[in-house]
Every structure is written in structure tokens, then in C-alpha cells.
Amino acid sequence: MDILLQSGVLVAVLLVLLSLGVWVGVALMASGFVIFSIFTSTPVEAILGTVMWVHSASWTLTALPLFIWMGEILYRTRLAENLFSGLSPLLGRLPGGLAHVNVVGCGIFAAVSGSSAATTATVGRISLPELKSRGYADRLAIGSLAGSGTLGLLIPPSIVMIVYGVAAQVSINRLFIAGVIPGLMLMALFSSYIAIWSKLNPEGVPAPEPSVSVGERMRRLRMLLPVVGLIIGVIGSIYAGVATATEAAAIGVLGALIIAAIGRSLSIKTFTASLMGATRTSAMIGLILLGAAFLTSAMGFSGLPGQLAEVISASGLGTAELIAVLTVFFVLLGCFLDGISIVVLTTSVIMHAVIAVGIDPIWFGIYLIIVVEMAQITPPLGFNLFVIQNLTGKSIFEITGMVLPYFLILVLAVVLLTAFPGIATWLVDQTY
Template structure:
């Protein structure tokens, strides 16, 4: 009965504080204090100090603000415009036409930004007006952007991957490598649906783009060289074993500054804006991580994770049953919380249960990120929905109807990942 009362008090405390508008990090800290006072006799103040220091003095964690800063710098460049111009001649003749630019563009930008919201906003501010002017159906243009924007969480470098790696004590390099094949799989699924939709709704498609010669195609393709070089510098250095995630993040910042400088968008004002933007985001995530670390300590002292793992292991759910239950649980959380909050709130609780049924923590990290991607497009608080609402002026629920197929594609991705775990683990086994 103690596990039920402890879980109920924790959930109610969190929901009340979050419902009152308290910052997520502060709500986590306050909930931890409640658990300490009600279910342990340990000194709260002493444990708070040691926990804060132990989890903030982390070399691995330094990659987080660097990758965020890299994304902030690139957000203020002409990268999205160059992506559209460079990709359009290559995808314009495919069934679905330029809607594929949303998929490929988001996939490329995700590889240098690490943020779903930044990926959606950066690609969308260029692609949506262009697709609208060419007569593309809003269901296709907006839906494909919302779905593809979630790739910012999965294709490395990913901020959420770093958060999960720190919270679960899993190698960030291994997570980055594991995210590549699932990311490419999702891109293929999104593009496949666009092709299918265009075949089923030919009346909603504009006339095919004029064919562009190979000379012009290659000329425009050169616009992609800076971002391709940056991807090779950041991700390639990790895969080749030349750099840790933190060192690769430093390479990424340097490369982003060079791209912005050559493109003429690196001014004193843009540099300061990017720096302050990265500082605000990093501080917010840092507070959430510290709050989650303290809550983890509180639950460890109270014995909640061990008791929960025991209950799950004795329930006979097995791997598939546990994943099915957790998927529903995470999607429900996604209705009310952002992706980072979901990861830090749940990791410490579910990891013992994951270990109890023998699930690989690297595989589980990729699974968790795909489910968190669902949360990005789940009303009423899906972050990508708000980004697209800001870009288009459409209502949240109107946008939601447009993204239902892409949500179902993410569900399909979870099923495929569960049925074929090698999708996430094969490249790690080949590389490390």
C-alpha cells in the first residue's frame, strides 16, 4: 500500500504545482521535498546540496548549451532558404512534389540543430509560404511540416538525447549513433505517405514543377555544402571516434559561426541574440534536470523505483506488454508536458522497470524519443502545434486534424522498432 500512497502523493503534488503555473524545475524540487519529509528521515538540506553539485558538475552536460547555441546561430542564418532552393530541383518531380522538401529539409536541419521546435520553425518559415504560393494543399504542406519537424528530436545531435543520456547514465555517443537509422526510417515513412497521399488526391496537387537541367541542379546543390560540411564535422567526428559529444558540440558552434559569418548573417546583434537565446534555454533545461535529479534522490531514499520495478517484474507483462503500457502513458503525458519534462520526470522511475525485463537502455532511449515526438504533435500542448499555429495563424485543432496521419506514422515507427530492435542497435554494434 505504501507504493500506492507514495505514487498518489507524488502525482497529485506535481499536478497541483504544474496546474498553478509553477516552473517545472521548481515543481520537481518541491515534490522531492514532500517525498523526503513524508516518507524518509533523511536530511533534506544536506542531500539537496550534494545532489545539485553532483549533477551540475558534469562534463557530459556541457554539450547541451553548446548544441543549443549552435542551433540558435543557425536559426538566424539563410540556411532554411538555401535548403529549399538546393533541394527543390531534386524532389520537385517526385509524386508529392515540393512537399518532400519539408521532410528532407527537416531531416538535414535536425542534424545541426537538435531541437524539434527550431527545426519546425526554421524550415516552416520558408517552405510554407513557398508551398502555398505554388498551390499545394494545406493538409499536405502543414501536416508534412508538423510530422517532419519532430525529426529534430531523433536525428543527432539531439537535445533530448543528451537529457536522456544524462538522466539515465547512458553514453550520449551511443545514443547519437543509435538515432541515425530510426531517423532515416522515419524520413522514408513520411515521404512514402506523401507519395501515397498525392496519388490518392491528384485533384489537390498542383501541376508538376518545370524540369530543371542537371547543370542548374548541381549549381543549386552547392547551397547545401555548408550544412553538409557541418553535419560531417559534428556527427562524423563522433562516429569516427575522434571527438566526444561535447567536443563535437564545440566543433558545431565554430562551424555555425563560420557559416553565419560567410553568409553575412553574423552581426553583433544576431550574435548576442543567439547567445542569450541559448543561455535562457540552457538555464531552463538545467533547472529541470536538477529538479529531476533531486526528485530521483528522494525516490531512491524512499524506495519507490525499486518497489515499482518489483511490481512490474511480478506482473508478468514482459517486454512487449510493458512497452505498450508505457506508450499509452507517455502519449497521455504528452498532452500536458513538453518532451524534456517527460524524459526527466519519468526516466528515474521507469529505468529500474526497464532493467527488470531486460530492455537495452540505448534502445529504450530511442523508443522514448520517438514517443516524445508524438507528444510534440499531441493537443492541447504539443509544442510543434504552437509553432505551426504561429506560422500559419490556424487553430490548434484544425492543425491537429492535418497531422493525424503523421502521428499514426510515429505509432507505426514504435511498432517497427519494437518488432525489429536492430533498427536502433545495429549501427551501434557496428561502430562501437
């Protein structure tokens, strides 16, 4: 009964505050105050300062603003345009043609931005007008962009991975390495669907792109060298074990500044804009993390996570059943919360139950991020849907219909990850 009462009060307070438009971080902190006041005898003033300091004075957390800044710098360069030009000769004659540029372009940009929204917006600004002018169906062009944009959360370096690593206290380096194969798997699944759809709907795809000379192909491929070099610098340094996530983030910022300078996109105005954008985003995420940390502390004192773990353990749910229940739960949360809020709000409560049934926290982190990717394209509040709406002017419901197949592909990815956990853990085992 106590667990039901605590859960009911917590959910009610959160829903009321969020429905009133209160910032997520403030809502989480206020919910912690309520839990402390009603269900514990601990003086809240004795905990608040300590929790705020411990969770803000984290060396691991310094990777977050650096990766955000790297993405902000690249967002203001010609990187997406160069990606489209460089990939077109390679992908134009595949079934589905240049629609594959959305998948590969988002995958590459995800590896240097870490943000789903930035990936979708940056690649979409270039690819959507190009695909529309060539006669690609909106369903194919817009759907593939919205689905592929979610790769920004999974392919390292990922901002949500850093948030999960901090919240669950697991190695961010290991999470980055674990995300590589699932990210490539999702890219392959998206491209396979594009090819199949194009074969079944030939009227939605124009004639294959004309072949270009070897010299022109090489010239365009050279446009990919800066971003490939940046990926090698960031991910390669982590994989080789020569840099921590924070050090790799610093390498990424330096590389992004060099790319912007070479591309003549770096000026006082763009530098300042990127720095202010990174500051605003980092402050927003930091407030959410601190609010979640305080709420986690409140729940720890009240005993809620341990009680929940005992209930789940006593229920006899196996790994597959628990994952199925959690997937439905996270998709429902995705209708109302953004991805970062979902991670910080649920990790502290669910990790006890996850560990109790023997699930690897690294594997669970990859699973959680894939499910959060679903939340990015789940109506009515899927953030990628709003980004696409801003780019295209189409209604949320129309975009939702276009992106539904890619949502189902993410469901398939969860099934594959559950059936073959080595997809997420094999590369980590080989590295450590």
C-alpha cells in the same frame, strides 16, 4: 500500499503545482521536498546541496548548451532558404512534389540544430509560403511540416538525447549513433505517406515542377555544401570515434559561426541574440534537470523506483506488453508536459523496471524519444502544434486533424522498433 500512497502523493503534488503555473523545475524540486518530508527520515538539507552540485558539475552536460547555441546561430542564417532552393530540383518531380522538402529539409536541419521547435519554425518559415503559393493543399503542407519537425528530437545531435543520456547515465555518443537509422526510417515513412496521399488526392498537389538545366541544378546543389559539411563535422567526428559529444558540439558551434559569417548573417546583434537565446534555453533545461535529479534522489531514499520495478517484474508483462503500456502512458503525459520534462520526470522511475525486464537502455532511449516526438504533436499541449499555429494562424484543432496521419506513422515506428530492435542497435554494435 506504500507504493500506491507514494505515487498518489507525488502525482497529486505535481499536478497541483503544474496547474498553478509553477515552473517545471521548481515543481519537481518541491515534489522532492514533499517525498523527503513524508516518506523518509533523511534530513533534506543534507542531500540538496550535494545533489545540485553532482548533477550540475557534469562534463557530459556541457554538450547541451553548445548544441543549443549552434542551433540558435543557424536559426538566424539563410540556411533554411538555401535548403529549399537546393532540394527543390531533386524532389520537385517526385509524387507529392515539393512537400518532400519539408521532410528532407527538416531531417537535414535536425542534424545541425537538435531542437524540434527550431527545426519546425525555421524550415516552416520558408517552406509554407512557398508551398502555399504553388497551390499545395494546406493538409499536405502543414501536416508534413508538423510531422517532420519532430525529427529534430531523433536525428542526432538531439538535445533530448543528451538529457536522456545524462538522466539514464548511458553513453551519449552511442545514443547519437543509435538515432541515425530510426531517423532515416521515419523520413522514409513520412515521404512514403506524402507520395501515397498525393496519388489519392491529385487535386491537392500542383503539376510537377519544370525541369531545370544541369548547370542550374549544380548551382543550387552547391547551396547544400555548408550544411553537409557541418553534419559531417559533427556526426562524422562522433561516428569515427575522434570526438566526444561535447567536442563535437564545439566543432558544431565553430562551423555554425563560419557558415553565418560566410552567409553574411553574423553580426554583433545576431551573435548576441544567439548567445542570449542559448543561455535562456540552457538555463531552463538545467533547472528542469536539477529539479528532476533532486526528485530522483528523494524517490531513491523512499524506495519507490525499486518497488515499482518489483511490481512490474511480478506482473509478468513481456517486453511488448510493457512497451504498449508505456506508450499509452507517455502519450497521455504528452497532453500536459513538454518532451524534456517527460524524459527527466520519468526516466529515473522507469529505468529500474526497464532494466528488470531486460530492455537495452540505448534501445529504450530511442524508443522514448520517438514517443516524445508523439508528444510534440499531441493536443492540447503539443509544442509543435503551437509553433505551426504561430506560423499559420490556424486553430489547434484544425492543425491536429492535419497532423494525425503523421502521429499514426510514429505509432507504426514504435511497432517496427519493437519488432526489429536492431533498427536502433545494429549501427551501435558495428561501431563499438
